[in-house]
Amino acid sequence: MSTTVPNPQSIPGTNASAVSRRWRGITSTGFSRVLGVATLVLVVWLVLFGLLFSPPDQTQQSSVRIMYIHVPTAWVAYLAFGVTGLSSAMYLFRRAHSLAWDRVAGASAEIGVMFMALTLITGSLWGRLTWGVYWAWDARLTTTAFLFVTYVGYLAVRRLGGSHQARAKRSAVLGLLAVIEIPLVHFSVELWRSLHQEASVANPSGDVKMDGLMLFSLFVGLIAFSLLYFWLVLHRQRAMYLEDQYDDADLDVALVERRAETKEHSRA
Template sequence: MADVVPGADLTPTRPRGVATRATRAIGALAAVLFAWVLVGGLWFTPAEKQQGESVRIMYVHVPSAWVAYLAFVVTAVASACYLLGRRRSLGFDRVAGASAEVGVLFMALALVTGSLWGHPTWGTFWVWDPRLTTTAFLFVTYVGYLAVRGTGATPEQRARRSAVLALLAVLEIPLVHFSVVLWRSLHQQASVLSPDGDVKMDGSMLTTLFVGVVAFTSLFAWLVVHRQRVQAMGDALAIRELDDAIAVRGVAG
């Protein structure tokens, strides 16, 4: 950065994007699969015998919850890579942060859609039962994680603190998943990953749900890659601004 002339216009003549051929392919895949879920979920899958039409909420609710779990696991893995890596690369920290942001978004979606499903099925939007409470707690934990990332610190301090927190927070996921087995819960047990290994779901519903999971996972990958690249550009800009300020000071001195 030593060749930066103080006061020079740093605006690039052609804006650099964060997309690549690979991310465009992932985005296109997600768009196609979402179209499939939309059409299949609304028209080609049947209503459920007891739930009726409200079963269609499942095609958003379950993939959202799955992606939230996945996102928090990715955050933990990236955090571990940061802490254990020899170079302590901030790239891992950026992936951890981006994944947590997307995870919080999808966890909120899972909570909202679950609540919308609960009213016509259970007769209530919310109960303080083990599954719902631990899920709410998981959501709040990761909002806290994002808050820790936002507190004033150097990038290295931020990365170290949030990595430790991420490794602790991820331990909540088994508690959430098995809460319906460990305690008596209004929430039903898992249908696909059921403890007895028997999938108790109509074939077309299961297919649409599976496509939904792949669609949401593709969207997750697309969002995380873009978000961490935006963060990398932000960090590069901060370094450039710092170099520029040092250069200005050097000229003044």
């Protein structure tokens, strides 16, 4: 049923000259370059603090260092999926139905899936060292795994084809459904069982149970990974914009060629 023919009229500001004026085929701007450099500096800083300066844990020894990656990746994944949900809502409920929101949603989901995979991998490595098993059927772990699978599905839906607007609407609906699905999954698994280590920083009582330097390293990690996320989203959604342009341009070129052919035929 679905066709791969996009409708150029439905996309605002999509003439070829606008593209070349703005980005000339690359996705960086002055701002994103500064952001990239800042991210790089912070990542180096995180490596130094995480691996060298911060002390080992009394009970967990050096395996505690996994936390400096595990917690920030989890945070970024949740942030990314939150942004996807928000952008999906913006696309769907704004009258303009701007594809820019759709691309932000898609870019954010891709990056979220990547970071969620990193969270699961680092978490299971840490689990093997601390609990003795790679995986435990704990509420938070299970919810995270479901979050991962749900957004893998979301990305699959984005690749279904059809016009850009069709893709945007379908995935926006799915992005919002995911937002209501996850609390339900979490609630049901929570009822089922719970084992995960209690949150050490964001616990309700408000007192932080952690060495100062460890806490500092953790915050460096959170900031570094957040910047990395923004840098990646900026680039990815611009790359997606170019991909969409390319699709549309392809159609235009094909149309011009066919027209030229028919002219030649009629002359001959």
